[in-house]
Amino acid sequence: MRSVMWLVLLFSTLTHAANPLQEAIAELQPSSLAAAEQRAELAWFAAAGKPFAGVQVRVIAEHIPTHWYEATVLAPLFSRLTGIRVIHEISGEDDVVNKLRTQQQTGLPLYDAYVSDSDLLGQHFRDGQVLVLSDFIAGAGASVTSPTLDLADFIGLPFVTAPDGKLYQLPDQQFANLYWYRQDWFERPELRQAFRERYGYELDVPQNWSAYEDIAAFFTEQVGEIDGQRVYGHMDYGGYDPSLGWRLSDAWLGMAGVADLGLPNGLPVDDWGIRVEGCRPAGASMARGGALDSPAAVYAVQQYVDWLKRYAPPEAQQMSFNQAGNIAAQGHVAQQIFWYTAFTADYTKPGTPVVDGEGKPKWRVAPSPRGAYWQDGMKSGYQDVGAWTLLNTTPLRQRQAAWLYAQFVTAKSVSLRKTLVGLTPIRRSDLDSPALLAEAPRLGGLVEFYRSRAARRWTPTGANVPDYSGMASLWWRQLHPAISGKLSAAQALHNLAVAFDQHLQVVAQRQQNPCAPQLNPPRGAQYWLPQPGAPWPQLADERPPGRTLKYQEALRAWD
Amino acid sequence: MRGISLLLLSLLSLPSAAAEIELFAWERPPLVQQSLDGQGAGLVPELTRELFRRAGISYQLSFLPLQRALVKVQQESNGCVLLVERRQEREPYYAWVGPLLISRLGLYAKADDDLQLDSLEQARGLRILSHQGSGAGDYLQGVGLDVLYSNKESLNLSMLQRSRARLWATSAAVVHALGAKPAPREVLPFLTLMEDIACHPQLDPALLQRLQTSLQQMYHEGWVQALYQQHGVSLE
Numbered sequence: 001m002r003s004v005m006w007l008v009l010l011f012s013t014l015t016h017a018a019n020p021l022q023e024a025i026a027e028l029q030p031s032s033l034a035a036a037e038q039r040a041e042l043a044w045f046a047a048a049g050k051p052f053a054g055v056q057v058r059v060i061a062e063h064i065p066t067h068w069y070e071a072t073v074l075a076p077l078f079s080r081l082t083g084i085r086v087i088h089e090i091s092g093e094d095d096v097v098n099k100l101r102t103q104q105q106t107g108l109p110l111y112d113a114y115v116s117d118s119d120l121l122g123q124h125f126r127d128g129q130v131l132v133l134s135d136f137i138a139g140a141g142a143s144v145t146s147p148t149l150d151l152a153d154f155i156g157l158p159f160v161t162a163p164d165g166k167l168y169q170l171p172d173q174q175f176a177n178l179y180w181y182r183q184d185w186f187e188r189p190e191l192r193q194a195f196r197e198r199y200g201y202e203l204d205v206p207q208n209w210s211a212y213e214d215i216a217a218f219f220t221e222q223v224g225e226i227d228g229q230r231v232y233g234h235m236d237y238g239g240y241d242p243s244l245g246w247r248l249s250d251a252w253l254g255m256a257g258v259a260d261l262g263l264p265n266g267l268p269v270d271d272w273g274i275r276v277e278g279c280r281p282a283g284a285s286m287a288r289g290g291a292l293d294s295p296a297a298v299y300a301v302q303q304y305v306d307w308l309k310r311y312a313p314p315e316a317q318q319m320s321f322n323q324a325g326n327i328a329a330q331g332h333v334a335q336q337i338f339w340y341t342a343f344t345a346d347y348t349k350p351g352t353p354v355v356d357g358e359g360k361p362k363w364r365v366a367p368s369p370r371g372a373y374w375q376d377g378m379k380s381g382y383q384d385v386g387a388w389t390l391l392n393t394t395p396l397r398q399r400q401a402a403w404l405y406a407q408f409v410t411a412k413s414v415s416l417r418k419t420l421v422g423l424t425p426i427r428r429s430d431l432d433s434p435a436l437l438a439e440a441p442r443l444g445g446l447v448e449f450y451r452s453r454a455a456r457r458w459t460p461t462g463a464n465v466p467d468y469s470g471m472a473s474l475w476w477r478q479l480h481p482a483i484s485g486k487l488s489a490a491q492a493l494h495n496l497a498v499a500f501d502q503h504l505q506v507v508a509q510r511q512q513n514p515c516a517p518q519l520n521p522p523r524g525a526q527y528w529l530p531q532p533g534a535p536w537p538q539l540a541d542e543r544p545p546g547r548t549l550k551y552q553e554a555l556r557a558w559d
Numbered sequence: 560m561r562g563i564s565l566l567l568l569s570l571l572s573l574p575s576a577a578a579e580i581e582l583f584a585w586e587r588p589p590l591v592q593q594s595l596d597g598q599g600a601g602l603v604p605e606l607t608r609e610l611f612r613r614a615g616i617s618y619q620l621s622f623l624p625l626q627r628a629l630v631k632v633q634q635e636s637n638g639c640v641l642l643v644e645r646r647q648e649r650e651p652y653y654a655w656v657g658p659l660l661i662s663r664l665g666l667y668a669k670a671d672d673d674l675q676l677d678s679l680e681q682a683r684g685l686r687i688l689s690h691q692g693s694g695a696g697d698y699l700q701g702v703g704l705d706v707l708y709s710n711k712e713s714l715n716l717s718m719l720q721r722s723r724a725r726l727w728a729t730s731a732a733v734v735h736a737l738g739a740k741p742a743p744r745e746v747l748p749f750l751t752l753m754e755d756i757a758c759h760p761q762l763d764p765a766l767l768q769r770l771q772t773s774l775q776q777m778y779h780e781g782w783v784q785a786l787y788q789q790h791g792v793s794l795e
Contacts, residue, residue: 058751076677087748090702092647102658102753106778109794110661110751240651320648476651 020080021046024413027077030435032416032427041148041413042081045404048144049082052401056085059402061115061386062093063322065345066173066422070409074418078408084401092322093117094242100389101469104129107393112402114389115172118159119461120468124169124389125162126513127467131390131399134167144400146407153412153427155450156385158264159460163279163515169387170406173342173424176383176449176458177251179205179369180328180339182354183551184362185231191223198222201546205554206369209256209303211546212337216311219334234311235328235336236304238483243321245475248304249461250382251338256300257373258291260534265462266378269534273297273497274464274504279515281466284500286525286535293490293497293525294535296373299542301489303371305482307337317483328363329354337368338382344423344446361444367454367557372542380557383458385426425450445555452558466517467507474499580618580766582607582756583628584641585692588712589736590660590790591641593622602790603660606783607641607756610659613773616766624710625692629757636759643757644694654762656770657755663794664695665748667727667734669719670741674726679704679749686724688715694752695728713737732792 024042031038061067071088079085089111091099096116103110104127124130137145151157151167160169185191186203195203199214206212212234219233237247249272253259258273259266269275273292275282284290291297308317313332316324326346328336331353346352350359368381388406390399408414416430420439423446425431431451440447449455465471478499482492501519508517529537584591584599594600599607599620611618623631625640632638632653645655666682668674676682682704689696691708700706707724709715712733719727720739727743734742758767777783787793 058748060751072678072680079677089750094647094650095645098645099751099753105775106658106783108661108778108784242647242650473650 020077024077024081027073028414028417030416030433031413032429032433033412038413041146041411044146044148045078045408045411046081048146049084049404052397052404053083055397055401056087057112057398057402057405058087058089058110059113059115059405060089060091060096060099060111061172062096063090064173064342064422064424066418066424067115069418069421074409074414075405078405082404084404086405097469097472103391109394112390112394112398113406115386116169116389117460118156118169118385118387119465121160121162121168122461122463122465123468125164125166125463126511126515128513129391129393130168131392132166132168133170133390136403140396141400141403144404146411148412149407150412153429155428155431155455156387156426159385160387163463169389170410171385171387171426172406172410173422174383174385174426175340175342175424177338177340177368177381178365178449179335179337179367180363180365181205181335182333182362183364185226185334194222199546202548204548204550205366207547207549207554208369208544209371210543211548212335212369213307214546215335216307220311229332231332231334232311232313233334234307235324235333236308236312236316237319237321237324238308238317239320239323240476240480241320242473242476244480245472246321248301248479249472249475251368252300252304253297254379254382255368255374256296256303256371257375257378257536258294258296258300258534259378261375261377263379263456264459265464266534270462270464271379272461272465274500275520276464277518277520281464281504281517282520283504285497286528287522288501288520289523289528290497290500291535292500293493295538296371296536297493298490299373300371301479301482301493305489308483339365341365341446342424344443345421347444348423348442360441363444364551365445365449366551366554372539372544373536379459380454380457382460383455384460448555449558454558466511467503470507471500471503474503579637580616580758581635581638582618582620582641583623583631583638584620585625585628586622587690587693590732590792602786602792603642606659606786609782610770610773610777613776614769616769632757632759636761639756639758639762641756642754645753645755645757646694649757652760653757654760654764654767655755655757656767656774658753659756659774660754661794662730662732662752662754663748664728664730664750664752665745667719667729667743668725668746669722670744672725672744674746676747679747682726682747685726688718688724688727690715690729694754695750698750699728716743719743732790735791
């Protein structure tokens with residue numbers, strides 16, 4: 001079978017009469033490298049790939065523009081350059097996680113590499129199934145590691161480095177969760193005046209959830225219609241789907257202020273409400289010192305449900321992540337408290353309702369407003385990287401060939417062009433490049449965010465979650481009843497916290513690692529609530545006065 | 560005493576009677592077929608037999624078209640469909656045991672067609688044949704490609720040979736089983752598909768767990784991999 005494929009590849013190479021190196025250079029413009037440096041780097045890939053000519057590698061990634069570009073342009077380019085055939089599959093994010101778990105559980109050789117979120121890092125370093133890249137680079141991968149890899153240039157490297165100090169994944173694309181709003185609407189004098197008269201402060205970037213709620217109510221209930229179109233003051237999603245879990249676990253609890261202070265995640269309690277003792281997960285329920293059913297968590301989920309029902313387009317209650325992703329780009333939404341920058345490409349398409357006649361966005365991104373329990377020193381938002389993840393059980397030759405491809409699609413020769421297509425930057429050298437700076441006005445603040453020091457305060461799930469692929473489904477299964485009205489937010493979170501504790505107990509029996517879970521004995525919420533830190537006791541007032549800042553002032557959080 | 564023993568015996572047998580699962584299969588030669596006596600034949604029914612035997616759960620197998628099978632499972636709390644592609648959009652609506660079948664799918668062209676593809680993007684504008692329910696067609700349609708469905712792979716092969724479409728999305732096992740000479744040629748591998756038993760969401764979780772644990776064990780022993788080999792199914 002492989003020899004047939006190789007013949008096909010050979011024929012394909014012949015029909016692309018151009019020199020593959022020339023072809024790659026022509027496609028991969030602009031580059032952060034000088035022409036000679038780019039040529040040398042690509043020539044290294046061609047030479048390093050030669051011993052693997054005819055090898056076929058299978059990789060899988062989620063369905064976003066960055067990976068579609070890799071699958072349709074970069075994979076064929078790499079194949080022509082090196083002779084290694086890449087089958088780059090694109091799939092739903094939940095499917096990527098399921099397939100990774102299946103390969104780990106069955107030992108079947110499904111893929112040679114996965115692009116999977118760094119949210120799984122806590123599982124990877126405890127399970128011992130994922131290839132430790134730093135060891136591989138120093139060992140069996142040394143001969144196939146590019147001399148120009150320059151790990152320090154990756155802005156997301158801390159997200160893929162485990163508490164043991166080792167590198168487990170290589171960033172491929174990076175995205176953040178930011179506040180998104182229609183700047184053109186916020187600048188309209190008649191709307192500004194109406195908002196000021198009703199709420200007593202300016203219609204600008206909300207700094208707390210009270211202001212966000214006021215603005216949501218203003219557009220959905222008071223304004224109602226702009227230029228003949230029904231408009232809404234909020235966008236979210238609440239369908240019974242695995243992605244509902246990401247909605248809640250990525251952003252709501254963290255920005256409500258559920259966790260302890262500390263970066264990259266609260267310590268000892270993180271924004272999943274999991275307490276760690278040392279590096280051992282010790283429980284998620286308040287009974288065991290966690291915060292998943294704490295007053296701050298109840299406040300977070302209650303706000304999420306209330307706003308989804310009152311202020312978002314009605315169909316949003318049934319939508320999933322992918323269905324909701326580009327809804328605000330249709331031009332009838334005023335703001336979105338948590339907006340994934342992975343969708344930027346959809347929001348900058350010329351001719352769409354959120355782009356003006358000169359191709360510039362009518363929207364801006366800014367730091368998301370904070371909930372009542374949020375305190376200075378907590379993370380300021382959610383950010384993650386989709387990262388190359390290889391498994392120990394993959395045969396060495398396949399691993400080496402897949403590692404070459406992973407480096408190629410993230411190489412300096414490639415990454416600036418890929419960033420301009422998919423708008424998911426990974427390298428500091430790209431962010432400093434004149435080409436990306438020239439694009440900045442077209443991207444609504446995205447480049448300014450990534451060039452700021454804020455990157456350290458927007459963080460992923462973190463390493464406290466010892467079994468992300470097993471626990472992620474608990475979120476949406478246990479919390480959807482709070483959306484459908486079958487349970488209150490407090491009841492649903494109680495069930496989730498109990499399910500988390502039970503799951504941690506099971507994982508504790510499976511994992512042979514000094515950082516495996518070890519549950520605290522149940523002592524009751526009344527023991528933990530008076531202790532310093534999370535779980536935080538209920539505030540007397542969860543709705544302080546609304547506060548907004550002008551856009552430029554709001555961006556100072558990124559300084 | 561004897562009466563009491565019989566009573567005990569009948570009481571003990573109750574859980575097993577209640578545990579019987581209605582398994583609705585749909586035909587997909589050569590991997591799932593209905594034999595002349597109405598039983599299941601092929602890789603998947605064989606695997607299923609061993610799986611349920613190990614789990615100690617009885618089942619009743621019947622064949623239905625896929626859409627009817629899916630409707631039945633929504634209605635019957637002890638019903639399951641053999642097999643359904645497990646993917647994110649379907650995840651909440653069933654309880655899953657799997658994967659039972661992992662397929663490598665590719666785009667195939669007529670043997671004498673010199674078409675070459677480097678990516679799915681290059682298939683834009685070409686008509687692609689797919690078996691209804693296999694998951695391949697939904698996937699290709701989802702990325703904006705032109706898909707034509709049928710309920711029989713043999714019909715797809717015939718349409719490909721009569722140039723009614725330029726491409727056919729299927730697996731090597733199906734191509735091999737249909738035995739066309741010369742055989743259609745794979746021009747682009749594009750998807751690895753995992754298919755599970757999809758059950759009513761309220762099916763007893765303990766039963767599901769027993770089935771899943773047994774399946775895990777069969778993978779660890781290499782039992783499933785050996786069966787794949789017997790049937791010429793490869794993950795190459």
